[in-house]
Amino acid sequence: MLFLTELTFLKHLARRFNINTPQYLEWPAARYDLKDFMDRANNKALAKADILTGSRGKGGAVVNINSTTEATKELTKLSTAYLKEKQARTAYLVEYIPQKCEVFTAITYDSLSCSPVITISLHGGVDIESLDSSKKRSFVVENIYNGIDAYQVGGWLGSLKCPKEMISKLAVAIVSLWDMFISCGFMSCEVNPWRITKENKVIACDFKATLDSNNFRQNNLGFDLPEYPEDVSDFEEEMNAWNNSSYQGQAHVSEIPQKATKKRKKDNFDEQNICNGVLPILFGGGASLIVTDTLIKCGGDPLFLSDFGGNPPYERMKKSMEICLRHHLKDAGVLLILGGKANNTRIDVTFKAISDAIHEYAYLRKGRTIPVIIGRGGPQLINGILTIKETLEELEWPYAIFGHDTPISMVAEYTASLYKFIKRNPKALRSLNKHFKGEF
Amino acid sequence: MRAKKITDFLTKNDRVAVSNITGREACSVSINSQRYGQNIIGGWALGKGGNFIKVPGKKSIPVFSDYGDLLNKLPEEIQPNKIVIYSPPNAVYGEVKNIIRHTKSNTNNGLQNKVETIYIITENVSVEVSAKIYHLAQDNNIDVVGCNTLGIISPHDKVRIGAIGGDSPWSSILPGSATIISNSGNMVNTIASYLKGAGIGVRYGISTGKDKLILTSIKDYLKLALNDRKTKLIMLYVEPGGLYELDAVNYLKSIKTSKPIIVYIGGSFTQKMGNVKLGHAGAVVEGFGTSFSDKVEIFDNYFNVPPFKRRYHRNIKVTRGFRIEVLHDLPMAARFIFDSKNLKRDFNEYRPPRLNPWLKNFGELGKLIPPKIQLPEGHAPEPYAKQLRKVNADKFGKMALRRNMKNASHVAALDGKNLRIYGRRVSNQMQHGSFISTMFLTWTGFTPKYDFEVKLLESVMIGLLTNGANGLTAQAAKLTASAGGTPLNAMISSLSCMGNDYSSSSYRAIKFLIDKFHELDSYEIDVYDSNNSKIISNLAQKAAREFGLYKVNAEDNLDSYEKVPGIGHPLFKDATRNVDPRCQVIFDYLFNNNIYHGFINFYQQLVEFLFLERITPNQLAINIDGVAAAICAGIFWERLCEKKITKKRVYNIPLLMFAFARVLGGTGEYLDHFDYGTPLDMVEDAQHIKQLTIFDNED
Structure with missing residues (x-):
């Protein structure tokens, strides 16, 4: 199995599939670029380690940043961070996105129905395992050949009592995520959270995915997968x-x-x-x-x-x-x-x-x-x-x-x-x- | 699911077609399946249409160019109802679509949908394709087993699909009453052999496959096995990954069944690992129910009894079955269940599993190992023991491992201070060894074990030095001297005069002796032990009679025949009983020193039997090169039996001894001729030459 992290998603995939993401800047960067980035982000950003493991927030691999000096210091530190026996490849900055709501989505294959399944929760930003089953629901993609459309997703969101003003843009974002899932030969992918701004803009604020090494599509991603230190002996x-x-x-x-x-x-x-x-x-x-x-x-x-x-x-x-x-x-x-x-x-x-x-x-x-x-x-x-x-x-x-x-x-x-x-x-x-x- | 009963997956009346049948694995498996059940009606492979796959003793399997070709050419009554897919991963989806397209077209034309089940043996099919295959097949009422299944076997009907049971399914999986449902194909075999130990055979052996998606789930198989009257026990082998067991147990809870189930869950260590990459790609997180510990919990809760232990309490009431923690406890566990439920076992118990080393040699390490981890003496069961004996016998002598020998030598080495031959210091050999034993060391890597062997070698080398100035090797050396050549030319000349008809007798003699002694049932005898004289005498008598028969047949057919090598000297032939005086010296030495020599004795007995049975007109003399071969055979026999020397090297040594001695003899003739002869004195007078070609003087 091969893994994809948020930074790869930001650099190569998000724009191709019309998924909104925060602005980002990869370390190392010139101080001028860092300052420019922080100015554009109103001096509110997150520094993250690019590392092949989850729970980065809890493990200290995500840090709030309020100034260029702080950014330099934290990015230097995070680019060599070590978490759960994995070492970071590099670090990056993403702008902070204020939100009115966070949504969790994951697409994977379900062993019982032998179909792709989309799990959605309107209580995103936390560990999905920790959520009560009433707060998350899985929807089976009935027809793997046709995939899903925004109306179908809209119906699912409606059944979750999603506020109406969010449904349209969120449904389009989830369909885009599906398109990426199926076109890239993923075995699973997760966006947690989507942040919904006051203007109902839907922004993917974290991402991870696994590629199916047996799927021919993963050979045609159009970019080389980055190599992570000490990933394998x-x-x-x-x-x-x-x-x-x-x-x-x-x-x-x-x-x-x-x-x-x-x-x-x-x-x-x-x-x-x-x-x-x-x-x-x-x-x-x-x-x-x-x-x-x-x-x-x-x-x-x-x-x-x-x-x-x-x-x-x-x-x-x-x-x-x-x-x-x-x-x-x-x-x-x-x-x-x-x-x-x-x-x-x-x-x-x-x-x-x-x-x-x-x-x-x-x-x-x-x-x-x-x-x-x-x-x-x-x-x-x-x-x-x-x-x-x-x-x-x-x-x-x-x-x-x-x-x-x-x-x-x-x-x-x-x-x-x-x-x-x-x-x-x-x-x-x-x-x-x-x-x-x-x-x- | 289309199948309504377990027999719908496989019966003796099924007609199986195999994709990519000429592939390496598909071909060998199909041949064995056909030998077992004769249920394969054909196969297809790109560009191979029109060929046949030969099956020893059974009907050949026709190969078609594609699936459509197979359908067109096979008569209606043998159109396939089971398909096995062996195509490479990226071709699997295409194969399934093609099969379904033809099935649909049949249905549209009012024909019956023939294909009931597709078995996908191929590994590494992507999850997306697996999901698509599942839905496509379901929409067309076809069951799919796999992907990455090893197949299914029904020993009652003596049929199988795929490779379960290996190359001899008839012996490894006996018919009986346990249905095995296993994530691992290989474990079907292993579990069947464990159950055999408890006197329980197999009703069906099913490999579910263990890709991320299992396209016919454990619940579906369980349903069918529970409803099958002939299944008395269900054995499940499962691994971490997937929610199939949770689903199956939820089903079991929803019905009432008294049919016992034994479960073994492999992969406890995967708990502590992230991404386990074995042949089975199932370890994917789907919440509760997928991990090893979840599956343990699910089954233990369902069974409501502790897992089986070797001292399982008789008072524990087992109604639904139990989990076993160690796989080799399975025979005991199955016996416990059958006894507690008063079920009759299928046949008598086979020997319970135990540590049984077929072969072992711990050498020096064995002396250090404490008794509790010393292995017991073991033996291979039949028919393997017989095969071992046979193959071992065929591979008589050492099988040397080959390598690039450039700049490499086992013989001579210089470690900076000492020159060594096969690891032994030359200085030591000079002080304590003899020339003959060191020569032997150089040629073979060891020195003779007994002093008398060295003495015999030395005597026979003296005997081999010359056979007179008129001998070919001597004549060659003399010709060289006459021509003014150097002693080195003389040595080469002598060697040049040795060929198939002169001097190679010792090579043929030792080969003859080794082959004859190897024919003995227990050939690993001590050839210097006189207690074996009777065996050797019988062997000589047998060899004499065989030769007699061979000679008579050849003479009847006016054919020439090969004489026994090593006997029948051209000079010593006229007496009733002939002896080469050089050999007599050797015989006297052995007699005077009370040494029994099996190989020499064999020759002595052989010439006597040949004479007594009137195969030869008088008792032939044993030649000196025959004796040389016998002496070498005696030295080598023990090492050949212990596989410490190759047969090839053994055959060459007497020849080398002969050649070496004769070259020495030849150089003696050269030196003599060089001193006393006149130049060109060996030239023959032209008038002594017979001109055999008629020619015209005017030409």
Whole structure:
């Protein structure tokens, strides 16, 4: 999923879809421009951090500004703000819009009706979850092909007892938001709040959206999505790019936040003994969830989430494995290669690819030796496990190979206990790595 | 929803058509599905019309150029009613529109609407397209399963759609009374194997798909499974994301049912994560009901009993079912439900799940691991054990991993101070080793294990040095000397005289010996243990008879035949029992030192049996290169069984020994000839040359 923030909306989308927005100025800016902006905004503005997280107001990433000096100070600070483990990309100023009313709108897809749904509340500007259900309502877009028109939205607003003088302009604004939603391939978008001025002008005062990466329209936005610092790790970034390069076989990984696994970073002495978790090469979405669940419950500290199922061809699997080893072999205690009984994935192909990757990237580059636990079932299983066995024998890596008669959750439980032993006994890892000389 | 009963999703009478059927995955899955159920009437793929997909032992699947072509060419009675879509994501919407356009045109022409269900296997279809497909299909009274489903299986009818059950659905999913409804296709298989442990088979296995939008919801499947008479238990596997479970439980609360449900909810860790990106893209916030903890709460409230534990109290009255927290508790949980409800299980229980390593080798690490995390001894069940044995046997010897060997060597290394061969210091070998063992080390990476092996090698190398001044290798060296060549030319000349018909016997001999011994049922024997002499004697007798049969057949057909390599010396052939005196030295050494040598003994027995069974007119002599091959085979056998050396290298060593010795012998002839011979003394007088070509002198 890709995210869009308010600043991207202000810069690229609002004008294209005729949505009124406050004036804005992106940091860094010359003092002359800042002064000019503050003059136009009657010295009342908001400084905001451009950051990929919600609750910016509560987190101190939105600050009221009353002077140019204050603006410079706050924008400098906010442009490097850190909130909810995310870092700001930059900061910007928006003019303050006085309002007589605030409205919440969100468009998303509803899993029950399989249709887009527009949620509207005339009590905007607060967390929508905190609102009583009587104060918000969701309207299903009955016909996804025709979309919605202002009369339909007008009817919805009327049913919410929206003041009549606001209905027309608000309905047009919501239709514009729908146009943007459907034309840009969004999965969801939210304007909270729309501020309605005394003159009944409707202005979008905050915005966020998620793009559906599977929707071809998101490739044709007409501008490049900005890159946010530390959004993803190098590992995730490389694997995502690799995953997106083909639809044959999956190469999905996600780093796991430390709070989820209770793991401590590099808590083990010297480089040779770093043992931060289990390196999981998992197959199948369901199996990945179950194995990761079990590993975490049993103290197995998976280094990331993974799913390499979907019958990956040899080259696909080999490179996926290479990327994992390159980024994570150095801090892994156990390598876990695990999936259920495959329906369609050819085990001989995936295991040959994994074996070759281990051989080339772990052995030839003098990487460390770690024990390997394998569990799998499926087509061409025996050829697959004998291939990987021979490689591990050749490299003298300790291993245990299970078939599909041992439940994946039991294999994960065992892997966690082996990992915990290795983590607590640096001697064990050292005995395997007598010739290891650090980074490879 | 069009389906009124669960069988409407799949029965044996369905006629399935597959889009993009020549694609890598679609093709292999369709072949297995056809072998299982023979329900695929055809498929289509752009530009591939007119082809057939061959299905071993079953009817081939015709391929059409597009869906319209398929409808036009197939007779009315086998027009498809189920469609499987394997097209790439950006083509899925087009395929569905096309199918519906044809369906509409059928309806307009007064024909029956044939298509009942569309299964979309394709992953990564956008949410917008999924929503559009849903409405389009609903408007035309067609059910859609997916997107990103793995399909459905009905083991009772022995049919499936998609890939559930893998390449052998008949063995992995047995017919029974549990309907599995799973967000994950792979988990249908896994759950089926757990239930098998409790003696429960599968009525239907359904993969719902786990995209953001699931186009046939869990509630719809549940309704059908609850109404299905043959379903006694419903097993749900769900993941975070979507309101489907909330919707389903609200439905369950609104009806009265005594049919038990077991639920497993995966993804507890997703609570602490923002954007989980696995194959399943369901983790989207829609308020209460979507997260892991919400789903746990929803089901636990509905069941009104605590989740199942391994020591679940018998007094707990389970009416609606329960949630399980650990998936491998499923067999126990299912057994509990069946017993408490007095339901009859479908078949006898299979062995309950346990840690069963098929293969393991923890090496040095194994000595450090405490007993409680030591793995038990395990074994692969049949038919895998048999396959393992077979493949293992086929892969006799080490399978070397290939790599770019430019500027790389396992053999020699200089670590700044010491010169090493395969890691061993040359200085140590010079002090404590012998030339022959170091030569062996250089060629193989190890030295012979026993002293007698070194002695045998040395003896046989002496025996191989020469076979007389008239031998080809010696003659070649002498020709070089006569021509005024250098000793290096002589060495190459000797080597040049070795070929398929001269000197390669040792290569063929060791290959023959290794292949014969590998034919033994338990080939991993100690070839130096005299207790195995009976086995080896039987093997020799068998080999003799096989050769006899082969020879007779060849002679009957007036064909030439290949002789047994390593026996039948051209010089020692006239006595009733022939022996090469060089080999006799080796035999005497073994006898005097009370050493049993399986391979030499095999040869001795073989020549005797060949004679006794009258396959050869007299007892042939074992050649010196045969003995050399047997000695090498003895040294290598244990390492071959342990897969520590490749067969290819093993075959080459006796040949190298032969060549090396003969080059030494040849250079001896060169040095002698160079000192005492006259220039060009090897030139043959022209009158001794027979002119075989007739020619006209005037030409």
